[in-house]
Amino acid sequence: MNIRGKTLHVKYAWIDGKIEENVSISVDESGKIVEINKKVFEDNVHLSNHLLVPGFVNTHSHAFHRHLRGKSEIGKSAADTFWKWRDNMYGLVAEVTKEKIYQYCLSTFKEMINAGITTVGEFHYVHHSEQKFDLDQSVIQAAIDSGIRIVLLQTLYERAGFDNPAVHPVQERFISSYEDFIENLEILRKRQEHPRVQIGVAAHSARAVPFENIKRLFEFANGEKIPFHIHLEEQPKEILDCQKWIGQKQGPSDILLSQMQLNEYFTAVHATFTPANNMLQFSKLGANVSICPCTEGYLGDGIPRINENLKISFGTDCNNRICFLEEMRWACFSQQILHFLVLYLQMLNNSRSVCGLSPEKLLQCATIDGARALSLSSTTGSLEIGKYFDAVSFSLDSPLFANSFADTLIDSLVLSAGNREISHVFVAGVDRKT
Structure with missing residues (x-):
């Protein structure tokens, strides 16, 4: 029609x-x-x-992850940590080509459309196969051919950890210097003329990008008025490694809040272990948080400590199951469970009104607030x-x-x-x- x-x-x-x-x-x-x-x-x-x-606005996706379906290993020793799942994911992209990533993304984007998702923020960090950055355009073309609206969140990935450990061979497909990344980004932005394609930026994580370059990239995005996203404190290990590296009891969110003037162009993804006080600071500054309840449950990550005033949007992340209505529901249900556990320890009554997550607010998060996190408020x-x-x-x-x-x-x-x-x-x- x-x-x-x-x-x-x-x-x-x-x-x-x-x-x-x-x-x-x-x-x-x-x-x-x-x-x-x-x-x-x-x-x-x-x-x-x-x-x-x-239409639903999906603010965090790794489209190629969809092709790990059937390999969850949930309930088995092979799945005892997130990091073992990550190794399985690395196996998927070990021999990736332009045609393979196009097919991975095309099938995922089509499935998103059938789930009512009309816009996707694709957090894209698998850049290189035969040449530097030769995979990026394949992702964009898959979105164009599927009919979905896309904000390609072109993702900077510079290292394998805070203390620069040896790089996993697959990570070579992700890594670039800040200067090479920006040069390619400018070329990519100039080439895009399709009305359904926009380009944003992301720093993969604090473990993969030094704080000085996270700040530089955010300032670039802020100046260009394009979205900036970052995986933030999805795992406790990221916080512990950060504290060990800097020699202080500060996690990545503490450092970002102290060094950067966060605003509506900033989106923290997951923030599963971000302290509640820092989440309150995000809400006061007008920053966004993209949560992915189905993935966070699937990977056993945990439940983020959101608050009623926080600008929340939803993502499908690993795309093991693509149903945005389920993301909305589990955002609500998981917060009620988390809130119950806190109250139970205090011997207080449980509540079914947590963070104001009414059906109407959940729908707003899935649409209006999602568009805000992708800097598309005037578009969709x-x-x-x-x-x-x-x-x-x-x-x-x-x-x-x-x-x-x-x-x-x-x-x-x-x-x-x-x-x-x-x-x-x-x-x-x-x-x-x-």
Whole structure:
């Protein structure tokens, strides 16, 4: 279905944080919304018994990880730590080529679209095969061919650890100097003219990039007004190694907060072991945190200490299971479990209202706040005049929505529905669902 140059009429739509009934949305030939009203004409495209919400914004993905499915080793000795899983992942990219990474990414991006994800922030650090940075364009082309909107988070990776240990042979595919990285980045940005492609930057982690270059790269991003992301304190080992290296009781987040003027262009990914006080500082500074509940559970990482005022978005990270509604649910459920454990130790009553994670707020995190973390707030994330028509429709014929009305639809969607209820996925006005 292509509704460019047409008007779509839908029974329910989530607009400006609430459900509106009998909505007509007009889209121009470029795929942008030009009018929203309740006028109905015979030539409208009708989705008579559907719920329309903005397309989901996935702020953290490693698309090639999807091809590790079936190799979890969960419950076995081979999976006793995150680091053993990482070695398995290294095996996947040991002989990667431009064609292989294109196919890995294309299949993953198509699956994302079918899960209602219309935008992906691809945290891309596997750069080199036969030549330096020759894999980057393959990832972008896979996104273009799949129909998804992409922010390629071009990722700097300089070393194997704080004390510069010997590099794993596979890590050679990741590593570059800061100067080579910036030179290639500028070339990559100049080449991109596709309307669904944007370029951001990332520092892989504090263990992989020295703090002075993390700061330099963030200042570059801030000056260019493009997103900057970093894996932060996903594992306790990162904090312990950092403390050992600097000889002080400071983790990476302590150092970043003391040395950098964080703002809305900064996104910490995971922050699983970031102290609660530092998370509060992130929220006060307007920084973002991208959490990946399904992956963090899958890898046994833990549960981040978020707060009600923090700008949270969601990512699918390892892509073992791609269902954004599950990411929303497990963000809520895991926080309730964590909160219960804290209260239990204090012999207090449990709570089902943690960090304000209502279904409506979870949907906002998956859309508006996701767009913010990718610096796409003027482009996508909401059904709004001037933005692209990136949207997901859900069939209300599903038994899951039986007895759901306007005031309960979002609750039913976020806490009960799944990918099978998705009927259409529009990116810039074109239905890309297969």
